[in-house]
Amino acid sequence: MAIALDLVALSKQYGEVRALDNVTLQVREGEFFGLLGPNGAGKTTLISIVSGLARASSGQARVMGFDVVRDYRQARRALGVVPQELVFDPFFTVRETLRLTSGYYGLAHNDDWIDEILANLDLSAKVDTNMRSLSGGMKRRVLVAQALVHRPPVIVLDEPTAGVDVELRQALWRFVRRLNHEGHTIVLTTHYLEEAQELCERVAMLQNGAMVALEPTADLIKRFSGGMLVLRLGGAPLPPRLAALRVEYPLPDRVALPLARYDDLEPTLAELRLAGCLIEELELLHTDLEDVFVRIMRGER
């Protein structure tokens, strides 16, 4: 499988601040990739370097094999970027905006594709509306449309759902997922971790400019424990080995046992049975990406 995004030892220094610290990362073609991290972690800096909005202090970035500085024309043609800021040109209507963007990418007759994107983003009714008169959500959709006019193989969405209502968020994800199924590589930054968990096959986590995790989403969650076994027990008391593992839980009549891995579940239940404990209620709490994120940001690796 070809490499859609290839970053090698990428660093960016802003005066005293090291915004990006030696990040090496590859995103495969067709992948749905998540870039996570708290504010100021370097996500937007990374995207800016890849899209040519900023220059790396050192290191290399390639899009579909094209160096973003040396072969900037091919690299930019291969990339569609939805910027985080809600920017627009107040002089133009939606259609004018999309025609101009098409032209910048060298496309002369692009109206059929523009109409298709507009229909997919529920913007058809607004084609002749001036950008100024659109709501925030609508402006966001136009930004998505602008990123797609040149049918880029790689699409980068920088916090596309920040401040967007639930309905638009759902519609946007349906559309982005479809683009991914059609073969587009998607790189997404988001604050909503359940979003990343649901959509991204693989995630990278950034902290203070450095990459602190890079793994398939499922592996990452699995690695950070299988979760928590919560029981209400009758019969014999908890055997001493398990009692030592017991952790506090909001409900006092429950016994909470952390599971390092799901593989530990079966032996634990066997041990309880052997000790004569009666399981009256059982609940298995899963770790989600949010827990993993919090723990990684705290320094667990």
Next chain:
Amino acid sequence: MTRGFITLFYKELLRFLKVGVQTIAAPILTSALYLLIFGHVLTDRVTVFEGVRYTSFLIPGLVMMAVLQNSFANSSSSMIQSKITGNIVFVLLPPLSHFEIFSAYVLAAMVRGIAVGLGVFVFTAWFADLSFAAPAWIVVFAVLGSAILGTMGLMVGIWAEKFDQIAVFQNFIIMPMTFLAGVFYSVTSLPAVWQKLSHLNPFFYMVDGFRYGFFGVADVSPWTSLIVVCVALAVTGMLALRLLASGYRLRN
């Protein structure tokens, strides 16, 4: 001519045409008022060139001033607006080269400058008899002058971070330099020191060469003016291209 360049040029044209009252009509009115007032007050009192009424003398200078100021205003305000509103990313994300961005902004600035100049000319020509001694020079200096000021506007737009900085540049540099270039007078009427200083002002050569096209008379030879203006364009053009290539304040 690439599609990207043509589109950006077209967008830059639309940008000022959509607010034409402010970008074209208003500066024409301002220049017309200069002519009506100064022309009325001074025409029977001042003679600059033998056989040329002051009103007629004034018109080429006013036209050139409008060309220069509006070329500068166009590229500088377009750039700073795009930077402040953030929509400059629409120009920075696509595969446009530095040269395409440069030419589109400067050419659109030239169109605006020359359009306003033409408007001033058509309007003021009603009030005076004008000759066209060497029309080719008129075109040459209008084109080169507007290109230089469009380029300067682009550079200032890239450098500036606030609208005020553009205004400072406009009011404290562009405005005095055009006024002191001999728009309202011939520099030969000045004391020797001021004449020498005027000859250090590149704007003087733009105005003087332009005026030569009308009257066939000027303070210096139009060829001298042409050389100075060409050098000024080469220097500003190279600087602007280097700014764009380096990504200064645009890609950082």
